[in-house]
Amino acid sequence: MRDVAIIGVGCTEFGELWDRSFRDIFVEAGVSALEDANVQGGKIDALYVGNMSGGRFIEQEHIGSLIADYSGLAGFHIPSTRVEAACASGGLALRQGIIAVASGYHDIVIAGGAEKMTDVDVETTTDALAAAADREWEGVMGATFPGLYAMIARLHMHKYGTTSEQLASVAVKNHHNGTMNPKAQFQNEISIDAVLNSVMVADPLHVFDCSPISDGAAAVVLAPAEIAKKFTDTPIYVKASAQASGTLSLHDRPDITTIDATVAAAKRAYKMANLTSKDIDFAEVHDCFTIAEICAIEDLGFVKKGEGGKASIEGMTAIGGKIPINTSGGLKACGHPVGATGVKQAVEVVLQLRGEAGKRQIDGAEIGLTHNVGGSGGTAVIHIFGR
């Protein structure tokens, strides 16, 4: 197996991009990643694109061909593959790209992700996202995604004394980080009171506990580590790529407050990188809801189980804290175009490791982790990167 490096990154703005289509945003992200890597299109050997639900959101399947075509690569006939694992589609596309390069099958690979969620009405979006849960045994009973995470939150509160204020503090911190990210969907500060006074979506989760509906795309260019310096002075190396499955339904999880796929993927990733959770300087984690970030920092081993809420409100995860989490603003403030999210997380970690994260730059960033979850925890994808 070969070591793999990221030699270029690109990302669109995230938000309600009504003036741009699905193909427009993917091409924008891809072109900016190629420009960043200083690579010509003709050098690309393969393309992987994460996309959860083109069929529901834009009534378009066959995304691999569409992207290759509108990237001007159909004439080169390069293999182009769409990858789907609900909200972890992006992280998984990145992992497929890494495996392709590591195996020696391909040299220069683009791994991207894109989702266009605002071309349909909100109910259709909610229903399309509900397909990430078990349609026949959760969805049919009236489960929604906020509803599933609300049940995790309710039990976390019951078992560990986690409070609504602690949940809200995650949103407040991620909005603050978003103010320093020009690509973020929300670049405004919010207060704990604003979260607690916002409309209830699924008790105890308010609308400000939830990530938004977003359009956006992100892409990275991958190359074998041994030739990465031919393209860039600042390659970022992939130290680990790990993936794990868990039960599709939340009700079948051994512990409702633990995403055991995250625990399993983290264990594999730390082993592969020969690191422990203590060696991670910062992370982009899957905060589709505020409770999800609290569970993530516990399940990744940054804090003990049950202490995520306390750690969040006390500032441990803020920029300048012991382990900054979601410097991009996370899914909550940067936005959550589901297929793009896992790739955007890697883009953020690369920018931080290169020292190019602008106002939100953290000091001494050496090792960064990304954590991308599909559904309520049926898939978890974790990557660790270093300089």
Added chain:
Amino acid sequence: MTVARFWRRLKNLYNLIGTHCEKCGEYHYPPRNLCPKCRRSSRTVPFKFKGLGEVVTYTIIHSSTKDFEKQTPYILAIIKLNEGPHLTSQVICDHKDIHIGMKVRSAFRKLGEESDKGMLYYGTKFVPLVRG
């Protein structure tokens, strides 16, 4: 959803019929052909649950998908059946009364409807075991 997709699960949804693995003794609801413990050596047979259990966790859904709009706000819960398995369903009770650990029993109820002219779906919801 097509009629067939719902129809083939009617006996499970209406009567709380899941499966029991005669090899390891595990119970499953929803039903499974392969017992996750025994996999290819599973010996799964249909099993009708008594319908008694308790609330493991719950939420009150205020914002739903289109099919459930008329029912909001409603209580969604994970119920642990006395025989062991967990399932997701709704609990019908005063919203002030719902709590973790509440003892519940199954009840036959309407789940939802497709539209004014579409199919009605029935299935199993839960109600408090003791009233008041």
